[in-house]
Amino acid sequence: MLVVGAGVAGLTAARQMRRRGIDVAVLEWDLQAGGNAQGGVVQGQPCPLGAHYLPQPGSSLPELQDLLIELGAAERGLGGWQAREAWQVHAPAERLYDQGAWHAGLLPIPGDSKTRAEYRLFAAQVREAMRQGFVLPTHRAPFQAMHASLDATTFSVWLSAQSLLDPGLRWYLDYCCRDDYGAGADEVSAWAGLQYFASRHGFHVPGDPGDDDDPQASQPPVLTAPDGNAWLVRGLSAPLAGAIHLQRLVWRVDEERHGVIAQVLGPDGAETWHARHLVMAVPLFVAQRLLRGPHAALKSVQLARAPWLVANLALSAPLSNRLGAPPAWDNVMRDSPTLGYVNARHQTLDPRPGPQVLTLYWALPAAERARLLQDSARTWAQRVIDTLRPTHPDLPEHLQAVRLTRWGHAMAVPRPGVRREVAQGALAALRQSGGRVRFAHADLAGYSVFEEAFYAGWQAAEALIG
Ligand SMILES: Cc1cc2nc3c(=O)[nH]c(=O)nc-3n(C[C@H](O)[C@H](O)[C@H](O)COP(=O)(O)OP(=O)(O)OC[C@H]3O[C@@H](n4cnc5c(N)ncnc54)[C@H](O)[C@@H]3O)c2cc1C
Secondary structure (H helix, E strand, C coil), rough: CCCEECCCHHHHHHHHHHHCCCEEEEEEECCCHHHCCCCEECCEEEEEEECCCCCCCCCCCCCHHHHHCCCCEEEECEEEEEEEHEEECCCEEEEEEEEEEEEECCCCCCHHHHHHHHHHHHHHHHHHHHCCCCCHHHHHHHCCCCHHHEEECEHHHHHHHHHCCCCHHHHHHHHHHHHHHCCCCCCCHHHHHHHHHHCCCCCCCCCCCCCCCCCCCCCCEEEEECCHHHHHHHHHHHHCCCCCCCCCEEEEEEEEECCCCEEEEECEEEEEECCCCEEECCCCHHHHHEEEEHHHHHHCCCCCCCEEEEEEEEEEECCCCCECCCCCEEEECCCCCCCEEEEEHHCCCCCCCCCEEEEEECCCHHHHHHHHHHHHHHHHHHHHHHHHCCCCCCHHHEEEEEEEEEEEEEEEEECCCCHHHHHHCCHHEEEEEEEEEEEHHHHCCCCCCHHHHHHHHHHHHHHHHH
């Protein structure tokens, strides 16, 4: 069995097959496995190069709960499935720089009763969505009239129609969309805007009392590590020793009657790999270019993709703190075009201040993709510094190194219409397609999170194992 692509989906598929005794080889063009969940080291410190956290999975994805138990990050006891503390993000998890000071949490605190009423209205909408079936993975969720109507419009239009106009709430909801989907509330569907909350932890109004039966009352801490989601990549890769072949660029796949042939550019030149079956665990726009043969559904897929810049900033010492809440794991500036930065050192248990790496995330509009590629590293590093300087004037004096990772086509954007494609259109057809080539990538869900990539890989392997 061949797997093309050693991202989360490809590794999950390969791991599943190897555990069932199937001979498997994974072909990956990069220097390391992990795709956009890979980690790195800057100035001797581990840090994420892409994805940095995993929300605690619910009962709709027991396969992922099982994986986390296997990796030692969770256990199943009398209280059900529970993540171990060492993987849960340490407090304080988040803070927001707004109007000259840091505040705990990312949602602006509602100042007056009108704002609080809007927060409560949105919380009620999320509760209703949770009742209607918003789960991860999307494939296990229903697609009914309500979902179809939410999929037909943008989140911004839907929010306005609900009279949810408070600037703080709208900023926060737009931020959440940019953070998860790489595009704001004007671009993603209302289904996607609600999915962010309703498939996970809900939406809790700060200061409102929690109801013990209300899943929204407390958000379980997300799981993370100094190098982001790379610990998950290592866990998925561990049973695949010898099966992952790096620096193998697959440039053509032919599906034939008795098998599949992959043409590969390897470190020593051209290679040809043969297998009975193949899992295409690459983004669908790449699969469209590789696969020869009659794959009408694949040809018709059109997903918009957001470019991202990830900047790892190595500092000789922590930055001095301005007014307000203390440094957190995730630090967001309300006026910044970026998504803020996480502190890779936050998860270490060493309380002494010392050198650290801050990982800044910047989801760019699609129109900026060419500039992301063409502008020099120095230019982008300067832009990153400029966005941080108003909040951290002492950044330049502590900055030792900047490592940039440019993700040109980082993630699919769940625009209006994409959820329907996932339920009934080309993306549904690809997920179900039989034959010798199976598809496994987060793209099959129409948006990009670890859970969807994992499930796509798991499902492709199960289909092949039979
Ligand atoms: C900057 C960033 C931050 C993110 N943050 C989070 C987060 O915090 N939490 C979260 O849940 N999700 C996050 N995501 C999304 C998450 O990382 C992805 O959903 C998930 O890792 C996708 O895995 P995948 O296997 O589907 O795809 P990919 O990661 O795209 O893997 C595809 C693999 O195929 C390889 N490949 C491509 N073409 C070829 C070829 N021709 N030959 C051989 N190999 C090829 C690629 O190199 C890659 O390794 C983030 C994504 C980005 C870009």
